Amino acid sequence: MTETTIGPKRILICEDDPMTQMALQQVLKEHQLKPVESGEQAIEAAEGFAPELVIMDINLPGIDGYETCRTLRGMDSAHNAQVIFLSSYNSLQDRLLAYGVGGNDYIAKPFDNRELLSKIELHGGIVERHQAAWRSVEESTQLLLQVQTSAGNVQSVSRFIQATLFCHDFDSLYWHFFKTAREIELDCILQISTQDYLDTRSVTGNISNLEQEILDMSSTMGRIHQFGQHRAIYRWSTATLLVRRVGDLIDILALLMDALEAGIKKICTETQLMHQVAQIQESNELMRKRVAEQFATMVTEIQDTIISLGLVDALDEEEEERLAHMVEQTREQIDGELDSLNHNNETVRQLIEELRKPPPELQEMMNASADEEETGDMMFF
Template identity: 55%
Template sequence: MPSIKLLIVEDDLTSQIMLKSMLAEYRLTIVGSGEAGIEAATADQPDLIILDINLPGINGYETCTRLRSMEQTCKTPVIFLSSYTDLEDRLQAYGVGGNDYISKPFDVAELLAKMKFHSKYIEKHQQASKDLTSSHNMILELQTSAAKVQSISRFIQATLFCHDIDSLFRHFFRTAREIGVGCVLQIHSNTGVETRAIDGNIAILEQEILDMSSTMRRIHSFGKDRAIFHWSHARLLIRKVGNMIDTIALFMDALEAGIKSIEGESRLLHRVHELESQNSLVRDRVDDLFTLMNTDIKNAILSLGMVSVLDANDEDSLHDLIGSFSKRIDTELQTLGDNNNTMQQLIEELRIPPPELQELMDISADEGDGIELF
């Protein structure tokens, strides 16, 4: 049983030699007093203790009492080994927390049988502890993974309401802190290329690596658990990727969608501004046309000799005629303007996030402390 640590507290040299020979397969520690036994048990935390009763200094009963009062050894099995054979001695040993009792001179077969019994119990306990630890770690990992996915899910929603690259950077770094990622991010958009670090400091080497990473594959691992994620509009340098490659890939997909959304909205706004300018020009031209129509019609009537002069009634009739056409043209222009206003209102509504995301966006405006990358 090489994995089992056995502490023997025995002051008799002959007994020490015999026990050492018989139990050589265990990881043995042998001491000769109760005080030394307590010290060794505290330091080594053995799996099993063989304890003599008649010891120099504090006896075995007191030693066991103190062991049971300490967190490290309160549940460690204790086998008493003594020349005392009365029932009262066994009851006292049991009363202070003993698990078993062997009388001296001990029978080798009995000792080995009891050691085998306790060893099996210890091995089962050790395996159960390992299984429990493994299960705990698995649950913790699942909880951590779920929390990271939830953070990225919030980022995905937030990208729908980011209207510029600066706000996208802030949301990205906030989420990166939540999932425990130190990084440098480079975004390529229709406004240019911008590189920022989560801690605000970009090393020259980091900048050079990102600038030269265009020929790398989509996910490139290197060095001590570091990686570069290369998407169409973004490049991400990660300090310690661990087992989060898939998670960060999802993170980058959301970022890519956010960049494309901002570029699409920018193009839409540009088109709206163009329409507004065109409408303004059309209105100016219509005003000029009204003036020309009025003058040209008057001149045409006079040049044809239809009348030598327009009296007041003729002027009014002509003005009403031109006015009716003007109103019709103006109505069409107004409809065009209303359509333009409607488009602008839709864009403004798109800029307003739902209430459940407003708090997230307000918090993310504060970048907080960063994580050093190099």
């Protein structure tokens, strides 16, 4: 007897002759064996045993080996098993029948131990290569799924980065962040904190007291802090993210937080700029009123001076009209300068509003999002 080089295999032995059964078990004792005496028993045993190899007699009580093999080939637990027929029938017709029902090899009785072991090693090697191929397929499939998931996550984050450029308040920024979180299957709580704003919201709407306390006390933590089995805290200057299950998103969430931080700073800058524009416009209106009042006072004083100097009678009608025209012209020039200041403010305001307008495809998405909010199809916390 020669030693096999393959690892132990699950071998189903279907043989009704006790002496042959005993001999097979002795020769194959290095393997995990399941001996049965009929085709019906073989079919029943295969369901739980999931054999890798089958040694099949042809002449069996009940259904014969051919029918048993045909049935095994239709079972999930045995359809990939290597079937070796072992029979005293030795004709070409018998071998053709064995091959036709799904047999992989044929040994004539009485069998030679070396031939049996050689074929067990041959077909055991086929089983191992087949299993390795399936593992490779499964690994490749898993890798492909991971690549597809990663690509999908990157695409979602990319859309969020684009959306942050056109969010003009924190509500819309929260909405787009949580929309992205749902797309990448991220269960999280987000806190936005600026000099004039503080709010904490959850993608699910639920925030426990402990979670709120952790957020409130997280100022001493580093930029990214992982704890427990799946949890993490991302702490940027104006945003803190508590992740309930981080999974494989540890790196992509840093990119998401960078985009969020940029969106927050943009909103703050725009808000300050619009506030300054409004203040300048209000100041211009006050200036207009003061200049108008001072100009009216100046005209009155000029008129009073002319009267007091007795120059009224010295001016003819044409000179009076010329003087009145000069006064009115000066008033119009002053009004024009003030109008130009307001025009500059309006130009700045319009420029800001133009920068806030998203491209058509993003605007369409935002409109769809608004419709979902109104119909209740998507919750916003």
